[in-house]
Amino acid sequence: MIQIQVTDIHSVDHAAKQLVTKMGTCKKVAFSGEMGAGKTTLIKAVCRVLGVREMVNSPTFALINEYFTDRGESIFHFDLYRIEEISEMYDLGYEDYFFSDAYCFVEWPEKASELIPDEFLFLHIDVKEDGSRLIRENA
Numbered sequence: 001m002i003q004i005q006v007t008d009i010h011s012v013d014h015a016a017k018q019l020v021t022k023m024g025t026c027k028k029v030a031f032s033g034e035m036g037a038g039k040t041t042l043i044k045a046v047c048r049v050l051g052v053r054e055m056v057n058s059p060t061f062a063l064i065n066e067y068f069t070d071r072g073e074s075i076f077h078f079d080l081y082r083i084e085e086i087s088e089m090y091d092l093g094y095e096d097y098f099f100s101d102a103y104c105f106v107e108w109p110e111k112a113s114e115l116i117p118d119e120f121l122f123l124h125i126d127v128k129e130d131g132s133r134l135i136r137e138n139a
Helices: 009-023 039-049 085-090 094-098 109-115
Strands: 003-006 028-035 064-068 075-080 102-106 121-128 133-137
Touching: 003 009, 009 039, 028 039, 039 075, 039 102, 064 102, 085 094, 094 109
Parallel strands: 028 102, 028 121, 075 102
Antiparallel strands: 003 133, 064 075, 121 133
């Protein structure tokens, strides 16, 4: 069971390293948490750990961004916050990504929960009263 404490913004990179280690061979991760919990910030840090050298931004309006690791591997970053109907996922061709060999990181997975395969690692970011975060695996 994954549980990683993030005490402040300066410890996000360390948390990302821990997460990548705990992911092992898993390349599909769904990140949930309230608005402002740090989903995008954590995904940016995970991308850095995986060797992405380009700027990683939230795909809020595009719904999906593609990045490349320094080994040439694709990382697809989804932000499903603006999804209003499940048909939008079909329009995106989500199957081509979710069932590929590429990394897929999905924010707001609850917007399309019925389409996200069980092979995904489901994580939730809890915001604590002191402002710290707890990244935990959803069982």
